[in-house]
Amino acid sequence: xxxxxxxxxxxxxxxxxxxxxxxxxxxxxxxxxxxxxxxxxxxxxxxxxxxxxxxxxxxxxxxxxxxxxxxxxxxxxxxxxxxxxxxxxxxxxxxxxxxxxxxxxxxxxxxxxxxx
Amino acid sequence: xxxxxxxxxxxxxxxxxxxxxxxxxxxxxxxxxxxxxxxxxxxxxxxxxxxxxxxxxxxxxxxxxxxxxxxxxxxxxxxxxxxxxxxxxxxxxxxxxxxxxxxxxxxxxxxxxxxx
Numbered sequence: 399x400x401x402x403x404x405x406x407x408x409x410x411x412x413x414x415x416x417x418x419x420x421x422x423x424x425x426x427x428x429x430x431x432x433x434x435x436x437x438x439x440x441x442x443x444x445x446x447x448x449x450x451x452x453x454x455x456x457x458x459x460x461x462x463x464x465x466x467x468x469x470x471x472x473x474x475x476x477x478x479x480x481x482x483x484x485x486x487x488x489x490x491x492x493x494x495x496x497x498x499x500x501x502x503x504x505x506x507x508x509x510x511x512x513x514x
Numbered sequence: 515x516x517x518x519x520x521x522x523x524x525x526x527x528x529x530x531x532x533x534x535x536x537x538x539x540x541x542x543x544x545x546x547x548x549x550x551x552x553x554x555x556x557x558x559x560x561x562x563x564x565x566x567x568x569x570x571x572x573x574x575x576x577x578x579x580x581x582x583x584x585x586x587x588x589x590x591x592x593x594x595x596x597x598x599x600x601x602x603x604x605x606x607x608x609x610x611x612x613x614x615x616x617x618x619x620x621x622x623x624x625x626x627x628x629x630x
Contacts (some may be wrong), residue, residue, distance in 0.1 A: 407554065430617045441518070441604055441621035442557075488556065492617035501547070501572075502619055506556035 400425050402491050404505035412513045417461075417476040419508050421489030424470065430492035431472045432502070433463055437485045445487075448472060459483070484512045517541070518622035520605055525627045533592040535625050537605030544610035546588035547619060548572075548580060551602040563588055564610070595629045602626050 405420040423429060431448040446457025453465045463474045472489060489505040521536035537546065545564050549557040549572075559572030561580040569580050577599060581589045588607075592599055603626075606619040 432618060434621075439523075439624075439626075441623045442606075444618060444620070447618055501559065501562065502617065504557040506554060 400429070400491065400493060400503055402489050402503050402505040404487075404489050404508050406508055407506065408509045408511065410511040410513060411479045413481055414478050417474070417479045417483065417510065419474040419487050419489075419510065421463075421472045421474065421505060422470050423472065423489075423491045425491065425494050427494045428465070428467055429494045431463075431465065432490045432492075433457065433461070433472075433474050434488045434490060435459075435485050436488065436507075442488060445474070479510075479512045481512050481514065484510055486510070518605055518607055518620055520603075520622040520625050522625050523623060525625055527592075527595050527627065527629050529596060529629060531592075531595050531629075533595050533627070533629075535590040535592075535603055535605075535627070537588045537590070537607075537622055538586050539588075539605075539607040539620070539622075540586065541607065541609070541620070542585065543607035543620075544585070545608045545619075546582065547606040547608075548578075548588065548590045549604045549606065550574070550599075551604055551624070557604065560590065595627075597629050600627060600629045 401424045403422045433445040434442040446455045448465045456462045461476045486507045486509045488507045490502040518539045547562040548560045563569045563582045579591045604624045605622040608619045
Protein backbone atom coordinates (compact mmCIF):
# COMPACT_ATOMS: atom_id res chain seq x y z
CA UNK A 399 0.00 0.00 0.00
CA UNK A 400 1.12 3.53 -0.68
CA UNK A 401 2.62 5.24 2.35
CA UNK A 402 4.42 8.34 3.58
CA UNK A 403 7.09 8.07 6.26
CA UNK A 404 8.44 10.97 8.28
CA UNK A 405 11.65 10.15 10.11
CA UNK A 406 11.64 11.58 13.60
CA UNK A 407 8.49 12.52 15.46
CA UNK A 408 10.37 15.32 17.24
CA UNK A 409 13.19 17.50 15.95
CA UNK A 410 14.87 20.20 18.01
CA UNK A 411 17.15 22.88 16.58
CA UNK A 412 18.67 26.10 17.84
CA UNK A 413 17.53 29.43 16.50
CA UNK A 414 19.58 30.21 13.38
CA UNK A 415 20.45 26.57 12.70
CA UNK A 416 19.51 24.53 9.67
CA UNK A 417 16.13 22.84 9.73
CA UNK A 418 15.89 19.43 8.04
CA UNK A 419 12.68 17.42 8.21
CA UNK A 420 12.71 14.10 6.41
CA UNK A 421 9.97 12.53 4.31
CA UNK A 422 10.00 9.39 2.21
CA UNK A 423 7.18 8.09 0.08
CA UNK A 424 6.42 4.68 -1.33
CA UNK A 425 4.87 4.64 -4.75
CA UNK A 426 5.77 3.07 -8.06
CA UNK A 427 4.81 6.34 -9.72
CA UNK A 428 6.09 9.63 -8.28
CA UNK A 429 3.07 11.23 -6.66
CA UNK A 430 2.23 14.84 -6.07
CA UNK A 431 3.91 15.73 -2.80
CA UNK A 432 3.12 18.37 -0.20
CA UNK A 433 4.32 19.80 3.04
CA UNK A 434 1.84 21.27 5.49
CA UNK A 435 2.46 23.13 8.73
CA UNK A 436 0.21 23.17 11.78
CA UNK A 437 0.61 25.75 14.50
CA UNK A 438 -0.86 24.94 17.93
CA UNK A 439 -4.66 24.69 17.93
CA UNK A 440 -4.92 25.53 14.26
CA UNK A 441 -5.65 23.72 11.02
CA UNK A 442 -3.09 22.72 8.43
CA UNK A 443 -1.55 25.34 6.16
CA UNK A 444 -0.01 24.43 2.81
CA UNK A 445 3.74 25.18 2.85
CA UNK A 446 4.70 23.95 -0.60
CA UNK A 447 3.89 21.39 -3.27
CA UNK A 448 5.83 19.32 -5.78
CA UNK A 449 4.33 19.24 -9.26
CA UNK A 450 7.15 17.67 -11.32
CA UNK A 451 7.96 21.05 -12.90
CA UNK A 452 11.11 21.41 -10.81
CA UNK A 453 12.82 19.18 -8.28
CA UNK A 454 13.58 22.04 -5.89
CA UNK A 455 10.40 23.63 -4.65
CA UNK A 456 10.24 26.89 -2.74
CA UNK A 457 7.47 27.52 -0.29
CA UNK A 458 6.34 30.11 2.19
CA UNK A 459 8.31 31.32 5.22
CA UNK A 460 11.69 30.49 3.63
CA UNK A 461 11.12 26.74 3.44
CA UNK A 462 12.05 24.62 0.47
CA UNK A 463 11.97 20.94 -0.40
CA UNK A 464 13.88 18.81 -2.85
CA UNK A 465 12.34 15.90 -4.69
CA UNK A 466 14.76 12.99 -5.24
CA UNK A 467 13.22 10.19 -7.23
CA UNK A 468 16.16 7.82 -6.72
CA UNK A 469 15.75 8.12 -2.96
CA UNK A 470 11.93 8.45 -3.02
CA UNK A 471 12.40 11.44 -0.73
CA UNK A 472 10.99 14.93 -0.34
CA UNK A 473 12.87 16.46 2.58
CA UNK A 474 11.97 19.91 3.89
CA UNK A 475 14.71 22.41 4.72
CA UNK A 476 15.17 25.94 5.94
CA UNK A 477 18.64 27.49 6.20
CA UNK A 478 18.04 29.39 9.43
CA UNK A 479 15.38 28.50 11.99
CA UNK A 480 13.25 31.16 13.67
CA UNK A 481 11.36 30.78 16.92
CA UNK A 482 8.15 31.23 14.93
CA UNK A 483 8.91 28.02 12.98
CA UNK A 484 8.03 25.91 16.02
CA UNK A 485 5.08 23.84 14.84
CA UNK A 486 4.15 20.40 13.59
CA UNK A 487 4.96 19.57 9.98
CA UNK A 488 3.19 17.01 7.85
CA UNK A 489 4.35 15.48 4.60
CA UNK A 490 1.60 14.22 2.28
CA UNK A 491 1.36 12.42 -1.05
CA UNK A 492 -1.48 12.14 -3.52
CA UNK A 493 -2.76 8.62 -4.03
CA UNK A 494 -1.70 7.34 -7.43
CA UNK A 495 -4.10 4.44 -7.82
CA UNK A 496 -7.57 3.22 -7.02
CA UNK A 497 -10.94 4.85 -6.68
CA UNK A 498 -9.66 7.55 -4.36
CA UNK A 499 -6.86 8.56 -6.68
CA UNK A 500 -5.81 12.07 -5.85
CA UNK A 501 -6.73 11.88 -2.15
CA UNK A 502 -3.89 12.64 0.23
CA UNK A 503 -1.96 10.19 2.37
CA UNK A 504 -0.30 11.88 5.35
CA UNK A 505 2.79 11.06 7.31
CA UNK A 506 2.49 10.97 11.09
CA UNK A 507 4.02 14.41 11.50
CA UNK A 508 7.22 15.90 12.93
CA UNK A 509 7.10 18.36 15.78
CA UNK A 510 9.77 21.03 15.40
CA UNK A 511 11.07 22.80 18.49
CA UNK A 512 13.33 25.84 18.19
CA UNK A 513 15.59 26.70 21.13
CA UNK A 514 16.67 30.28 21.73
CA UNK B 515 -7.97 33.14 -0.27
CA UNK B 516 -9.66 29.82 0.31
CA UNK B 517 -11.73 29.91 3.41
CA UNK B 518 -12.83 26.76 5.18
CA UNK B 519 -14.73 27.27 8.41
CA UNK B 520 -15.84 24.81 11.04
CA UNK B 521 -18.81 25.45 13.27
CA UNK B 522 -17.04 24.99 16.61
CA UNK B 523 -13.43 25.17 17.78
CA UNK B 524 -14.12 23.22 20.99
CA UNK B 525 -16.96 20.86 21.83
CA UNK B 526 -17.75 18.78 24.90
CA UNK B 527 -20.34 16.01 24.60
CA UNK B 528 -21.57 13.07 26.64
CA UNK B 529 -21.27 9.43 25.66
CA UNK B 530 -24.24 8.38 23.54
CA UNK B 531 -25.08 11.86 22.31
CA UNK B 532 -25.56 12.56 18.61
CA UNK B 533 -22.93 15.06 17.49
CA UNK B 534 -22.91 17.24 14.38
CA UNK B 535 -19.74 18.87 13.09
CA UNK B 536 -20.29 21.39 10.33
CA UNK B 537 -17.86 22.52 7.66
CA UNK B 538 -18.38 25.29 5.11
CA UNK B 539 -16.09 26.39 2.29
CA UNK B 540 -16.51 29.52 0.22
CA UNK B 541 -14.40 28.63 -2.84
CA UNK B 542 -16.95 26.60 -4.78
CA UNK B 543 -14.85 23.45 -4.35
CA UNK B 544 -16.36 20.16 -5.42
CA UNK B 545 -14.29 17.94 -3.13
CA UNK B 546 -14.61 17.94 0.65
CA UNK B 547 -13.00 15.75 3.29
CA UNK B 548 -13.23 14.93 6.98
CA UNK B 549 -10.17 13.79 8.93
CA UNK B 550 -9.44 13.03 12.53
CA UNK B 551 -6.06 13.84 14.01
CA UNK B 552 -4.60 12.01 16.99
CA UNK B 553 -1.12 12.34 18.50
CA UNK B 554 1.35 9.96 16.87
CA UNK B 555 -1.16 8.84 14.25
CA UNK B 556 -1.21 11.85 11.96
CA UNK B 557 -4.34 12.54 9.92
CA UNK B 558 -6.73 9.75 9.05
CA UNK B 559 -9.45 10.12 6.45
CA UNK B 560 -12.98 9.43 7.70
CA UNK B 561 -15.20 10.31 4.74
CA UNK B 562 -14.98 12.37 1.58
CA UNK B 563 -17.31 13.71 -1.05
CA UNK B 564 -16.71 14.64 -4.66
CA UNK B 565 -20.11 16.22 -5.25
CA UNK B 566 -23.41 17.14 -3.67
CA UNK B 567 -25.31 14.10 -2.31
CA UNK B 568 -22.25 11.97 -2.90
CA UNK B 569 -20.12 10.38 -0.17
CA UNK B 570 -17.33 7.84 0.01
CA UNK B 571 -15.84 6.02 2.98
CA UNK B 572 -12.29 6.83 3.89
CA UNK B 573 -9.92 4.76 5.98
CA UNK B 574 -11.79 4.90 9.31
CA UNK B 575 -15.54 5.44 8.68
CA UNK B 576 -16.85 3.26 11.52
CA UNK B 577 -19.00 5.18 13.97
CA UNK B 578 -19.40 8.16 11.63
CA UNK B 579 -21.68 9.29 8.85
CA UNK B 580 -21.74 12.37 6.65
CA UNK B 581 -24.17 14.59 4.80
CA UNK B 582 -23.63 16.81 1.80
CA UNK B 583 -26.88 18.53 0.83
CA UNK B 584 -25.23 21.67 -0.54
CA UNK B 585 -21.98 22.11 -2.40
CA UNK B 586 -20.42 24.37 0.20
CA UNK B 587 -21.37 22.38 3.29
CA UNK B 588 -20.16 18.99 4.50
CA UNK B 589 -21.35 17.66 7.85
CA UNK B 590 -19.82 14.92 9.95
CA UNK B 591 -22.20 13.06 12.25
CA UNK B 592 -21.33 10.93 15.24
CA UNK B 593 -24.51 8.88 15.67
CA UNK B 594 -23.71 7.87 19.26
CA UNK B 595 -20.57 9.50 20.57
CA UNK B 596 -18.06 7.35 22.41
CA UNK B 597 -14.98 8.28 24.41
CA UNK B 598 -12.68 6.86 21.73
CA UNK B 599 -13.99 9.53 19.38
CA UNK B 600 -12.36 12.23 21.47
CA UNK B 601 -10.07 13.83 18.91
CA UNK B 602 -9.30 16.83 16.71
CA UNK B 603 -11.50 16.84 13.60
CA UNK B 604 -10.31 18.63 10.50
CA UNK B 605 -12.31 19.49 7.40
CA UNK B 606 -10.68 20.17 4.03
CA UNK B 607 -11.69 21.02 0.49
CA UNK B 608 -10.15 20.97 -2.97
CA UNK B 609 -11.29 21.93 -6.47
CA UNK B 610 -12.38 19.51 -9.16
CA UNK B 611 -9.41 20.16 -11.39
CA UNK B 612 -6.82 17.91 -12.83
CA UNK B 613 -3.38 17.33 -11.46
CA UNK B 614 -1.88 18.97 -8.45
CA UNK B 615 -4.56 21.66 -8.14
CA UNK B 616 -7.10 18.93 -7.50
CA UNK B 617 -4.90 17.20 -4.96
CA UNK B 618 -3.88 20.22 -2.87
CA UNK B 619 -6.35 20.46 -0.01
CA UNK B 620 -7.23 23.48 2.08
CA UNK B 621 -8.02 22.96 5.73
CA UNK B 622 -10.30 24.51 8.29
CA UNK B 623 -9.12 25.41 11.81
CA UNK B 624 -10.33 22.14 13.33
CA UNK B 625 -12.81 21.17 16.05
CA UNK B 626 -11.43 19.68 19.22
CA UNK B 627 -14.06 17.26 20.50
CA UNK B 628 -14.07 15.82 24.01
CA UNK B 629 -16.51 13.00 24.73
CA UNK B 630 -17.08 12.36 28.43
